[in-house]
Each structure stands twice: as structure tokens, then as C-alpha cells.
Amino acid sequence: MTTIKEVAARAGVSQATVSRVLNGNPRVSAVNRQRVEAAIQELGYRPNTLAKSLVTRRTHSAGMIVGSLGGPFYGDIMHEAERVLSRAGIHLIVTAGNDHLEEERSAVEFLLERRCDCLILHVNELPDHELARLAQDGPPLIIINRLLPEHAAHCIWLDNEKGAYLATRHLLERGHRHIACIAGPADKCDSNERIAGYRRALHDFGVTYRPEWLVHGHFAENGGYEAARVLLSRQSDITAAFCANDFIAVSAMEAFREAGLSVPDDISVVGFDDVMFTRHVMPRLTTIHFPVREMGRRAGLLALHLMGMAEGEAASGRLQPELVVRASTRSLG
Amino acid sequence: MTTIKEVAARAGVSQATVSRVLNGNPRVSAVNRQRVEAAIQELGYRPNTLAKSLVTRRTHSAGMIVGSLGGPFYGDIMHEAERVLSRAGIHLIVTAGNDHLEEERSAVEFLLERRCDCLILHVNELPDHELARLAQDGPPLIIINRLLPEHAAHCIWLDNEKGAYLATRHLLERGHRHIACIAGPADKCDSNERIAGYRRALHDFGVTYRPEWLVHGHFAENGGYEAARVLLSRQSDITAAFCANDFIAVSAMEAFREAGLSVPDDISVVGFDDVMFTRHVMPRLTTIHFPVREMGRRAGLLALHLMGMAEGEAASGRLQPELVVRASTRSLG
DNA sequence: ATAGTCCTTGTAAACGCTTTCACAACATCT
DNA sequence: AGATGTTGTGAAAGCGTTTACAAGGACTAT
Structure with missing residues (x-):
């Protein structure tokens, strides 16, 4: 690799x-500028950003942690954030935390060691106080899909409770009174917020919640299949199910179908997230739209803001979910 | 940020x-080791990788370029590559080229400036000779989903022609003789290889290809919708369609359905890629399985290999597609 | 005693860049 | 004339690490 020294020698000027x-x-001077440019061309010189960053203390990069590099949800977030950032000359470096405490920690460590100018974190396991400490003595921090009350200005999150409320209310308005909830893992706060919204809706409509309506699945593909079977085995005359995400919904529908139930004729199903493929499944899935792309975009914007590179308002805050009615739900009776 | 110097002072030893x-x-000595470790803890010291890399000339990172950070295809590749690499202590830095020449170039430049120890490239626009030059005077290079004949040992690609052949043969074996092809963009080589496979299959079964059977869509979501409508407008009595990818297939099915055609009763459809959601669309899509994850895994492995960090065989080479028969195709008559 | 090992430690020179400072050369004002 | 800017330039210090190399101390073998 050629260095600035060699370029200087070739151009007959100093490194400076x-x-x-x-x-x-x-x-x-114009003369020297030309000489230098020529030398750069001839030698195929490429500045070493490592050295540069060492002295300038800026890396022009933002570090991001997501659950995993795959999957439609994170894909959209990364994509949008990258668009916004790269337009400002900031590169996004993404690393996976895999929803695992140790890995999340080491991912943070990695980004910090790389001296990213800003951190965008989507972490599940890292406890609040570690994040708070990080926010204090590290580079600017942005937290997505989670709310730290003391750092709300650096958070971008979704009103999960409301989303679940909307979904459940939709079912209630269509006359359903026995509504199951196939939730996510019990230890995720997203999951619990969604359960809360579901219960609030039941309550608002004067329906008494029954524990046998609730079952936990996992968020990944096929997460709802087993859960739905458990639900069915309980014989609890449900006519509708609110599912904590679209993967759960789709795989639950499969389980229902296998059990001889038709969706939506025998049972209505609502999902959550509105990932791309929900439009293509059959029946087309009624779901709650999660503005993921908007979340990614805002994360990028907020990052620029915190690095002092963007004009205008900060982009932190709560995002609103919306009900998208398609074909997997119908009125009862 | 604390530096090694401060740690040294605190522990009462030298930087070395x-x-x-x-x-x-x-x-x-054990004593000093303990003192140093204590000092590190107390100061919350974090080594500066930039400085370290500057002197060791290793960054312990592999750079990857993909078309976009979103989407199931790249998601899987990144995910698998990252798994393999991170286990060996190598971090993956991913950047998007957006299938655009200038952006691909600047992405390469970015990774090179960061002094990645290895490059994994999925690029569409960068011409062969630039890649060849890169392979010559840059860090180890891996090219995925594309074959540079002179650098085959650094390439991992799919036999697209064969995949298309398998798909088309499947339709032919089921008695179809008027088979459309909804291809990808005409300037992508993936796309052209798949067209070639389609035509070879027709030829092998003694069916004469007709130009009105071929239509181009784009690979992104809904890419097949317009294309399918064009196809239908041609009145070419087709009974089956081979689609160059699953997005095309799914959106084409939608167009067929809107036109009053039932899949598979009136028209059979085969996709390509076998992305996750093809199992959940209705009817479940017959498609060609593209071993994306395997491609990602191999890319990671080959990277380790080229960096001298892996034992065993190199992982370059051609991947084989496989036909997955589901419910979107049926026998004619 | 003396010389030869083996360990542990510190000194100082890199790594490739930016940036401060000083200085020369020249232009512009009293 | 002299004083005062203005510009273009290079020498050198520093960014936070690693890594020869050398040196000192504690052994062992003569």
C-alpha cells in the first residue's frame, strides 16, 4: 500500500x-495541487482511514446493533438508516447481538473499540443501567424499539400497547368475545406490552379475560405453530386470535387449517408488524402496521442530529401503529 | 477515552x-499482570483498535458488499457469513452497493480504506476487469453469485442455467407445451442465464420457443405484476409460466388471479429462489431452491481460508439448485 | 569468582496520517 | 523606505498502539 509519504516524494512536495x-x-498553489493529484493517480494511492481517524478522532461511521442480520424487520431498519446516513457521508457498520446478553455486550465493545462516532442500538438483553452508563460516557447513543424513560430523547419506539389494543378492538368490534392471544416470549418487553394492550381492549369491552386464552410462542418463523396447537388442545371455544407478530400469525393459521378450521370463517386471525409477505399469504393477513422503515429512517436522522450534522428537529419519539384490515378477520354471526 | 499510557501510569509499569x-x-510476572488488570478495570480502559490496526496491519474484519441491506436474500447471506466469521473473531462489515456502478465503486473504496483483511463482494455493475485488478493488488477477494472464469477459486456461484432448466423441465414433464418465461431485467447476467436454461429445456423437449412467451420484469417486490399483464395481453394461450424469482412469481400470480385465471388450475407457476415466504403463499409456490444460506456460509469459510485462518478445503465453487414441488403447478389434462 | 542462561522489564522507534508553528516570499499600505 | 499583511510551504509533534532491542536481576554451571 502506498502512503502519503511516497505521494509527497513523487510530487516533490511535503506530506503536509x-x-x-x-x-x-x-x-x-495550483501547480502543486496538480502535481499531487497526478502522483495520487499514478501510484493508485488510497488514504488510510485508520491513521486518519487516529488523529482526527472521527471515523465517519455509525455503529448499529440489531438482533440478527437476517429477517425482514432488521433488514428494513438497516436499509433505511443506511440510506439516510450514507447521504451525509457517514457509513453504517452493523453487527448482530443475537438477543443474547454476552453477544450484545461484545457487539457494543466492538463498535466502541472501532471508535464509531455514534451508536444505534436495538438490544433486548442489555439491562437499562448498562445502557444508561453507555449513554453517559460513550459516543452519542440511540436506542430503537425500546424506551428508557430517562433518555427518551435518544429513543425511538413503537406504541406496542396501542397496537395490540387496536388489533383486539378490531376483533371485538366485529363481535368476537372469545379472543385468544398468541403472545411472544414471556421475557420480552415488546411481548408484554402487547399482552397489556390486548387485555385493556378486552376490559374496555367488558369481556373478562381468561388465562386459558393466553399462550406463548416465539417470534421467529413457525413460532406460532406449536402455540396454536396448545391453544386448540385447551378446547376453549375461541373465535379469534390476536397474534403478537406476523410469523406467529401465519404459522398459527397453518395449525388451524390442519385442525380443520377455516380462516376467517371459523376463526379470525390478526397479526402484528405488517411485514412484506403478509400481503401474499392466503387469506391476506389483517395485521398491525409497524412503521419499521420510518423507524430506520428516524434512527439515521437522529444519529446525524446527535453528531451535529443535521438541521431541524430531532427525530426521537414514539411511533404509532396502524390497523390494516385484510381478509383474515370477519364479523361474527 | 483512557489510553494505554494512563493504564501504565496507574499500574506503575511501562506501556509495553x-x-x-x-x-x-x-x-x-503475575504481580504486574494483576496490577495492570486492576488498572484496566478501574479506568474502564478500552483499547483503540484503530491504533492497533495501524501497527499490526490487521483489522480482524472482513468487508462485504451486497445489493441492499434489506431483503430476504441478502439478509440470509449476511447472517450466515457473519456466523462463520464471528466465531473466528473476525467481524463482518457490510455495505450496500445498490446495484449501481458508482455506489459499488465507492463501497469498495470504503472497505479498502478501512483496511479490511478480506473482501466479499456481491456486485452487479462492477465490470470483470475491475474485479480482476482488485483481486490482484488488494486484500483477498471473494466474489459471490457470479463467476469470473480466471478467478474461479475465489468465486461462489449458483448454476442458474440448471435451475431454470429444472423448473422448465418440471412444467414440460407435466405436459405443458406453451410455457411463458417472466424473466428478470435484461441486463443482469443471472437473468440471462435463467433464460438460457428455460430455452434449453424447451429445446430438449422439442418445443419451439416463441418470442411472445418472454417478458421482462424486475427482481424486486411486485416485479412480476406488470410483466404478467403484458403477457396476458398478448393472447398467447400459455398454460404455465416460469418466473425468474419468487417475488415475480407471487406478484404474477396476483395478476393472473385478477384476470380470472386460477393457479394452478388454469395456469401453473414456478418461481426461483425459495425465499422464506413461498411456503406461506397460497397456493404454496413450486420453486427452485437457491441455497442462499449455504452461499453465505461458504463465503465466510472461504474468507477465513484466504486469511489463513481455516483448515480444510477451500469453499469456492458452484452451488446446485433444486426443484421444490409445492402446489402452484399441476399436470395438464 | 566468572561466565552463561533465562525472565522480566523498559526505552524508543515505528505505523500513516493531520495540524501547529515558523518562515520565506511577495504584495500592500503608511 | 519601512511596517504590515497575506500566502504557500515544510519540519516536526502527536494520535494510541506494538515490538525490536537492550538491560538488569536471578539463577545455574563451571
């Missing part, structure tokens, strides 16, 4: 002059 | 000793 050309410093 | 502790060098 080459550096000035590289950084667009106007205090360089 | 701290560095030795950091790097697990055994030539440090």
Missing part, C-alpha cells in the same frame, strides 16, 4: 501539502 | 507491559 490537497484545503 | 497483558503475552 499532500494532506492539504487530500482535505480540500485551499491554501495550496 | 500493559500491551503484553492485553495481548496475552506470557512473559509478564
Whole structure:
């Protein structure tokens, strides 16, 4: 790899002059500028960002942690954040935390060691106080899909409770009174918020919640299949099910179908997230739209903001879910 | 940020000793080792990888370029590659090229400037000779989903032609003789290879290809909708369609349905890629399985190999597609 | 005693860049 | 004339690490 020194030698100037050309410093004579540019071309010189960052203390990069590099949810977030950031010359470095405490910690460590100018975190296991400490003595921090009350200005989150409320209310308004809830893992707060919204809706409509209506699945693909079977085995005359996400909903529908129940004729199903493929499943899934892309976009914007690179309002805050009615729910009777 | 110097001062030793502790060098007395470790804890010291890499000339990172950070295809590739690499202590840095020449170039530049130890490229626009040059004077290079004949040992690609052949043959074996092809964009080589496979199959079964059977869509979501409508407008009595990917297939099915055609009763449809949701669409899509995850895994493995960190065989080479028969195709008559 | 090992430690020179400072050369004002 | 800017330039210090290399101390073998 050629260095700035060699370029300087070739151009017959000092390193300082080459550096000035590289950084667009106007205090360089036209002659020298040309010479340097020629030398750069000829040698195929490529500045070493490591060295540069070492002295400038800026890496022009934002670090992001997501649950996993795969999957439609994170894909959209990364994609949108990257769009916003790259337009401002900031590169996004993404790493997976895999919803695992140790991995999340080491991911943070990794990004910190790389001296990212800003951190965008989607972490499940890292406890609040560690995040708080990080926010205090690290680079600017943005937390997505989670609310730290003391750091709300750095958080972007979804009103999960409301989403679940909307979904359940939709079922109630269509006359359903025996409504199951296939929730996510019991230890995720997303999951619990959604359960809360479900219960509030029941309560508002004067329906008494029954424990046998609730069952837990996991958020990944096929997460709802087993859960739905458990539910069915309980014989609890349900006519509708609110599912904590679309994967659960789709795989639960499969289980229902196998049990001879038709969706939506025998049982109505609502999902959550509105991931891309919900439009293509049959019946097309009624679900709660999660503005993921907006979340990604805002994360990028807020990052720029905190790095002092964006004008206008900060983009933190709560995002609103919306009900999308399709074909997997119908009125009772 | 605390530096190694401060740690040294606090522990009452030299920087060199701290560095030795950091790097697990055994030539440090137990006493000093403890002192240093204590100092590190107390100060919350975090080594600066930038500085480290500057001198060691290793960044312990592999750079990857994909078309976009979103989407199931790249998601899987990134995910699998990351799994393999992170287990070996190598971090994956992913950047999007957005299938755009300039962006791909600048993505390469970015990764090169970051001094990644290895590059994994999924690029569409970058011409062969630029890749060849890169392979020559840059870090180890891996090219996925594309074959550079002179660099086959660094490539991992899919036999697209064969996949298309299998798909088309399946339709032919079921008695179809008027088979459309909804291809991808005409300028992508994936797309053209798949067209070639389609035509070879027709030829092998003695069916004469007709130009009005071919229509181009794009690979993204809904890419097949318009294309299918064009196809229908041609009145070409087709009974089956081979689609160049699953997104095309799914949106084409929608167009067929809108036109009053039932899949598979009136028209059979085969997709390509076998992305996750094809199992959940209705009718469940017959498609060609593209071993994406295997491709990602191999890319990671090959990267390790080229960095001299893996034992065993190199993982380059051609991946085989497989036909997955589901419910969107049926026998004619 | 003396020389030869083996360990542990510190000193100082890199790594490739930016940036401050000083200085020369020249232009512009009293 | 002299004083005062203005510009373009290079020398050198520093960013936070690693890593020769050398040196000192504690042994052992003569």
C-alpha cells in the first residue's frame, strides 16, 4: 500500500501539502495541487482511514446493533438508516447481538473499540443501567424499539400497547368475545406490552379475560405453530386470535387449517408488524402496521442530529401503529 | 477515552507491559499482570483498535458488499457469513452497493480504506476487469453469485442455467407445451442465464420457443405484476409460466388471479429462489431452491481460508439448485 | 569468582496520517 | 523606505498502539 509519504516524494512536495490537497484545503498553489493529484493517480494511492481517524478522532461511521442480520424487520431498519446516513457521508457498520446478553455486550465493545462516532442500538438483553452508563460516557447513543424513560430523547419506539389494543378492538368490534392471544416470549418487553394492550381492549369491552386464552410462542418463523396447537388442545371455544407478530400469525393459521378450521370463517386471525409477505399469504393477513422503515429512517436522522450534522428537529419519539384490515378477520354471526 | 499510557501510569509499569497483558503475552510476572488488570478495570480502559490496526496491519474484519441491506436474500447471506466469521473473531462489515456502478465503486473504496483483511463482494455493475485488478493488488477477494472464469477459486456461484432448466423441465414433464418465461431485467447476467436454461429445456423437449412467451420484469417486490399483464395481453394461450424469482412469481400470480385465471388450475407457476415466504403463499409456490444460506456460509469459510485462518478445503465453487414441488403447478389434462 | 542462561522489564522507534508553528516570499499600505 | 499583511510551504509533534532491542536481576554451571 502506498502512503502519503511516497505521494509527497513523487510530487516533490511535503506530506503536509499532500494532506492539504487530500482535505480540500485551499491554501495550496495550483501547480502543486496538480502535481499531487497526478502522483495520487499514478501510484493508485488510497488514504488510510485508520491513521486518519487516529488523529482526527472521527471515523465517519455509525455503529448499529440489531438482533440478527437476517429477517425482514432488521433488514428494513438497516436499509433505511443506511440510506439516510450514507447521504451525509457517514457509513453504517452493523453487527448482530443475537438477543443474547454476552453477544450484545461484545457487539457494543466492538463498535466502541472501532471508535464509531455514534451508536444505534436495538438490544433486548442489555439491562437499562448498562445502557444508561453507555449513554453517559460513550459516543452519542440511540436506542430503537425500546424506551428508557430517562433518555427518551435518544429513543425511538413503537406504541406496542396501542397496537395490540387496536388489533383486539378490531376483533371485538366485529363481535368476537372469545379472543385468544398468541403472545411472544414471556421475557420480552415488546411481548408484554402487547399482552397489556390486548387485555385493556378486552376490559374496555367488558369481556373478562381468561388465562386459558393466553399462550406463548416465539417470534421467529413457525413460532406460532406449536402455540396454536396448545391453544386448540385447551378446547376453549375461541373465535379469534390476536397474534403478537406476523410469523406467529401465519404459522398459527397453518395449525388451524390442519385442525380443520377455516380462516376467517371459523376463526379470525390478526397479526402484528405488517411485514412484506403478509400481503401474499392466503387469506391476506389483517395485521398491525409497524412503521419499521420510518423507524430506520428516524434512527439515521437522529444519529446525524446527535453528531451535529443535521438541521431541524430531532427525530426521537414514539411511533404509532396502524390497523390494516385484510381478509383474515370477519364479523361474527 | 483512557489510553494505554494512563493504564501504565496507574499500574506503575511501562506501556509495553500493559500491551503484553492485553495481548496475552506470557512473559509478564503475575504481580504486574494483576496490577495492570486492576488498572484496566478501574479506568474502564478500552483499547483503540484503530491504533492497533495501524501497527499490526490487521483489522480482524472482513468487508462485504451486497445489493441492499434489506431483503430476504441478502439478509440470509449476511447472517450466515457473519456466523462463520464471528466465531473466528473476525467481524463482518457490510455495505450496500445498490446495484449501481458508482455506489459499488465507492463501497469498495470504503472497505479498502478501512483496511479490511478480506473482501466479499456481491456486485452487479462492477465490470470483470475491475474485479480482476482488485483481486490482484488488494486484500483477498471473494466474489459471490457470479463467476469470473480466471478467478474461479475465489468465486461462489449458483448454476442458474440448471435451475431454470429444472423448473422448465418440471412444467414440460407435466405436459405443458406453451410455457411463458417472466424473466428478470435484461441486463443482469443471472437473468440471462435463467433464460438460457428455460430455452434449453424447451429445446430438449422439442418445443419451439416463441418470442411472445418472454417478458421482462424486475427482481424486486411486485416485479412480476406488470410483466404478467403484458403477457396476458398478448393472447398467447400459455398454460404455465416460469418466473425468474419468487417475488415475480407471487406478484404474477396476483395478476393472473385478477384476470380470472386460477393457479394452478388454469395456469401453473414456478418461481426461483425459495425465499422464506413461498411456503406461506397460497397456493404454496413450486420453486427452485437457491441455497442462499449455504452461499453465505461458504463465503465466510472461504474468507477465513484466504486469511489463513481455516483448515480444510477451500469453499469456492458452484452451488446446485433444486426443484421444490409445492402446489402452484399441476399436470395438464 | 566468572561466565552463561533465562525472565522480566523498559526505552524508543515505528505505523500513516493531520495540524501547529515558523518562515520565506511577495504584495500592500503608511 | 519601512511596517504590515497575506500566502504557500515544510519540519516536526502527536494520535494510541506494538515490538525490536537492550538491560538488569536471578539463577545455574563451571
